Amino acid sequence: MMFRKPAPTAAPVSVLLVLMVAMGPISTDLYLPALPAIQAAFSADVAGVQLTLSIYLGTFAICQILFGPLSDRFGRRSVMMGGMAIYFAASLVCVFAPSLEILILGRFLQALGACAGPVIARAIVRDIHGPEAAGRALARIAAAMGIAPLIGPVLGGYLTAQFGWQSCFVLTSIAGGMVLVGGFLLMSETNPYLDATATAPRQLMRNIGGLLRDRRFVGYTLAGTASYCGLFCFISGSSFVFIGILGVPAEVFGFCFSAAVVGFIAGAQIAGHMSNRQRALTIGTLFNGVFGVALLIPVLAGIETVWTILVPMVLYLIGMGLVLPHAQAGAVGDFGRIAGTASSLFGTVQYAIAAVVGVVVGLFLDGSALPMALGIALSGIAAIVAHFGLTRA
Incomplete structure (x- = not known):
């Protein structure tokens, strides 16, 4: 059988x-x-x-x-x-x-x-x-x-x-x-549109060029990437800030990082019950921008504590959990015949830009939480700009 x-x-x-x-x-x-x-x-x-x-x-x-x-x-x-x-x-x-x-x-x-x-x-x-x-x-x-x-x-x-x-x-x-x-x-x-020309250099460049000229694809990709950059800023600087500056024991730092990850899981769970993509992206990017700035303001005021950093970061990652899956779906949703190429381009842009941002934050770490906090806040603001300027428009 x-x-x-x-x-x-x-x-x-x-x-x-x-x-x-x-x-x-x-x-x-x-x-x-x-x-x-x-x-x-x-x-x-x-x-x-x-x-x-x-x-x-x-x-x-x-x-x-x-x-x-x-x-x-x-x-x-x-x-x-x-x-x-x-x-x-x-x-x-x-x-x-x-x-x-x-x-x-x-x-x-x-x-x-x-x-x-x-x-x-x-x-x-x-x-x-x-x-x-x-x-x-x-x-x-x-x-x-x-x-x-x-x-x-x-x-x-x-x-x-x-x-x-x-x-x-x-x-x-x-x-x-x-x-x-x-x-x-x-x-x-699962691919119903096998295309013998998809890997031909000229056709591949034509497909990628068409995606990069599409306002929706660019908006979804930049909104998802900007939101994701905030996480990379946190990854690059969090151990230095929590352990090196705030004196958190190394074994306790793992729990702080896990608490932030739980925020992302919670946001993704909420996103799984939201059918309106624009609403999910609007709420998620606003979370990114508002709580990214909320993390930065105490640092600018010279107030650096575990709670003033961790609580806004958890809320930022709830927003990322809302943004990322719907941004990914939006980026590939309207391109069924080249969904693989759209998925590749989204992932390449997302990881490449986030990795560069994370490296920059690491290079500018200066004995304070400011480089990390500034990177997270700017990432959240960029997510709002990308969403409201491109996907909603």
């Missing part, structure tokens, strides 16, 4: 999509506690070990542009399987890496495979749910995916302490293998 694949909206397929999207944060958050152990194992300097993180983030941002057009040409399923196969093999390279150079190569290949996950998942959701319901579906995925940064550092710390740094990559190998097998068993092809 032939195995019958479940319907594309079935719960197993939804779980598979969550895992695909979660490959990115799993591959960064899980191994962060292992960085000192990796440094000791290879007798490397801090800059060399940090390269295993920066090469991953840079590759993950840039290479997203590859997988969307490939999925428009060859289909979502085959491209997703190819990406996860690369990720699985790369994780094994990391496990058995005999030198730091090989580990860096493994991390590059991990990012290359992992970035297929969110690109293909967004396109699949657009294929299955259509332009209107995609936002609610992506919000549910985002809420589930938010668990990864909550448990990743804790789990990675335990694995490193008990079994060594390689165990973190053993777990990513298992996760990649599960997605690979799950895709083979569960996933049917």
